[in-house]
Amino acid sequence: MSLRIRFSHWQIVLLKGLIHLLCLGWATLVYWRAASDQLGGDPVEAVLHFTGISAFNLLLLSLTMSPLAKMFKQGQFIRFRRLLGLYAFFYAFLHLASFILFELQLEWRMLLAEIIERPYITVGMAAWLILLALTLTSTQAAQRKMVRRWQSLHNWIYPAAALVALHYIWSVKSDIVQPLIYIAMLAILLGFRKDKLLRPVKRRYRALTSSD
Amino acid sequence: MRIKLTQPSELKESQVTDEAIYRDRRRLLKQMGFMGAGALLASAQARAINLFGEDKPDFQTRSLEYQAANQTEQVLTPETKVISHNNFYEFGTDKTDPRDNAQDFQVQPWKLRIDGLVEQPINLDYDDLFKAAPLEERIYRLRCVEAWSMVIPWVGFELATLLKKAKPLSSARYVAFETLYDPKQMPGQNNPFMGGGIDYPYVEGLRLDEAMHPLTILSVGLYGKTLPPQNGAPIRLVVPWKYGFKSIKSIVRIRLTDKQPPTTWNQLAANEYGFYANVNPNVDHPRWSQARERRITKGGLFADNRIDTQLFNGYDEVAPLYSGMDLKRHY
Numbered sequence: 001m002s003l004r005i006r007f008s009h010w011q012i013v014l015l016k017g018l019i020h021l022l023c024l025g026w027a028t029l030v031y032w033r034a035a036s037d038q039l040g041g042d043p044v045e046a047v048l049h050f051t052g053i054s055a056f057n058l059l060l061l062s063l064t065m066s067p068l069a070k071m072f073k074q075g076q077f078i079r080f081r082r083l084l085g086l087y088a089f090f091y092a093f094l095h096l097a098s099f100i101l102f103e104l105q106l107e108w109r110m111l112l113a114e115i116i117e118r119p120y121i122t123v124g125m126a127a128w129l130i131l132l133a134l135t136l137t138s139t140q141a142a143q144r145k146m147v148r149r150w151q152s153l154h155n156w157i158y159p160a161a162a163l164v165a166l167h168y169i170w171s172v173k174s175d176i177v178q179p180l181i182y183i184a185m186l187a188i189l190l191g192f193r194k195d196k197l198l199r200p201v202k203r204r205y206r207a208l209t210s211s212d
Numbered sequence: 213m214r215i216k217l218t219q220p221s222e223l224k225e226s227q228v229t230d231e232a233i234y235r236d237r238r239r240l241l242k243q244m245g246f247m248g249a250g251a252l253l254a255s256a257q258a259r260a261i262n263l264f265g266e267d268k269p270d271f272q273t274r275s276l277e278y279q280a281a282n283q284t285e286q287v288l289t290p291e292t293k294v295i296s297h298n299n300f301y302e303f304g305t306d307k308t309d310p311r312d313n314a315q316d317f318q319v320q321p322w323k324l325r326i327d328g329l330v331e332q333p334i335n336l337d338y339d340d341l342f343k344a345a346p347l348e349e350r351i352y353r354l355r356c357v358e359a360w361s362m363v364i365p366w367v368g369f370e371l372a373t374l375l376k377k378a379k380p381l382s383s384a385r386y387v388a389f390e391t392l393y394d395p396k397q398m399p400g401q402n403n404p405f406m407g408g409g410i411d412y413p414y415v416e417g418l419r420l421d422e423a424m425h426p427l428t429i430l431s432v433g434l435y436g437k438t439l440p441p442q443n444g445a446p447i448r449l450v451v452p453w454k455y456g457f458k459s460i461k462s463i464v465r466i467r468l469t470d471k472q473p474p475t476t477w478n479q480l481a482a483n484e485y486g487f488y489a490n491v492n493p494n495v496d497h498p499r500w501s502q503a504r505e506r507r508i509t510k511g512g513l514f515a516d517n518r519i520d521t522q523l524f525n526g527y528d529e530v531a532p533l534y535s536g537m538d539l540k541r542h543y
């Protein structure tokens with residue numbers, strides 16, 4: 001017995017529409033509430049936490065698509081991957097923009113100092129830049145043009161996800177339970193790809209042993 | 213979708229949060245934290261149940277009689293923010309957790325004991341807390357180590373008044389404070405998923421001269437009423453020139469000692485939190501800057517509220533306590 005899922009064209013359109021609606025609608029609602037001071041004692045902190053955790057959620061979701069596709073032998077899941085990845089960057093963008101606009105309130109010198117001096121911000125910034133590169137090369141045109149380099153560039157999603165996890169656990173004061181849950185989820189998702197992730201290591205090992 | 217009709221007269225109050233919306237935000241925040249993450253649900257379950265539950269009635273506070281403070285030019289942090297944005301890990305680590313989880317906290321009966329190196333140990337019951345000394349209002353800045361701050365009208369009395377009644381022995385050099393340990397009421401205390409990995413009960417300490425300083429108060433109220441549980445009912449310490457975590461909440465014991473007592477955050481991360489924890493813009497937290505702070509007042513995301521942090525939180529009169537000390541080393 002095998003489970004099979006098959007989406008019709010319209011179901012895919014509908015699901016994609018739902019992703020757009022949720023991702024855009026939620027952000028709009030939260031920013032509207034924050035702007036009108038209806039988001040608790042410290043709307044700046046609330047917005048930073050919301051955008052940060054949402055970006056991570058979406059990143060993990062995008063990494064769930066190909067294991068799902070394999071599990072259900074249904075390649076259609078891959079059709080949601082780019083959209084989820086783009087929204088992960090959308091929230092990461094809001095996260096950094098909110099940090100600069102509302103936390104630092106446009107003190108650019110402070111931003112530079114924070115990126116250099118605060119390891120968890122350095123790490124977050126590095127992840128952000130990777131996600132930016134992936135976003136800019138997410139079009140089919142870029143994919144065609146870059147051919148094989150496209151895949152190697154987009155494999156950087158794995159180090160980016162690890163950096164995001166590190167940024168998260170490093171940023172909390174002492175309540176590491178939730179970051180640990182996220183790290184566990186990421187570990188599971190990377191576990192599905194262990195062959196792929198270990199391939200370069202194995203290749204090097206083989207090269208080393210064969211040169212004896 | 214809820215549509216709320218308002219009277220024209222209500223429009224002027226645009227800065228004031230409608231209570232219904234205000235309560236709803238908790239549900240909203242919980243939902244969005246777990247947005248889309250179907251895999252996440254281990255820790256979400258407890259919260260998810262809450263989505264459908266009614267909020268419990270708020271803890272009942274009552275008005276206090278006290279000597280009002282002089283007018284201040286400082287803009288006060290609105291009461292709704294003072295009582296909804298709290299770090300009190302005994303009730304959970306999110307800022308809104310204490311308000312959400314502490315409303316049925318029992319403050320009666322309460323016992324506060326002052327002992328250790330004193331001639332005259334003192335026991336105070338709940339009612340005694342409000343009669344230990346004449347109550348007065350103190351409007352203080354509270355600077356959190358997380359680089360945000362509030363301006364809060366406390367009601368209380370100087371700690372020195374109480375300590376003098378207990379008559380400290382000449383050997384007493386430090387004062388140790390302890391929060392109630394009652395995991396039944398404070399679920400974070402024996403639940404590692406809620407309590408932030410702290411070894412409870414929460415303890416704090418001051419040097420005796422710091423404790424005797426007239427700025428140091430025990431607070432039993434804010435905004436003219438008794439303290440709500442999330443702010444440390446029924447009695448808490450307020451030391452306005454130190455980071456907020458020094459101002460220990462819901463105190464059951466004050467002990468005079470001859471040795472520097474252990475303090476909770478220092479035990480947890482000694483390189484990040486010192487015993488003194490004086491507000492100091494020149495000594496950064498290892499992971500973030502302490503040079504500036506966000507002052508929480510009225511206004512949302514676009515409130516221009518970033519200000520310079522001042523040494524000793526602007527309470528220069530305490531500087532003599534630390535003359536000759538290297539504040540970078542004794543952070």
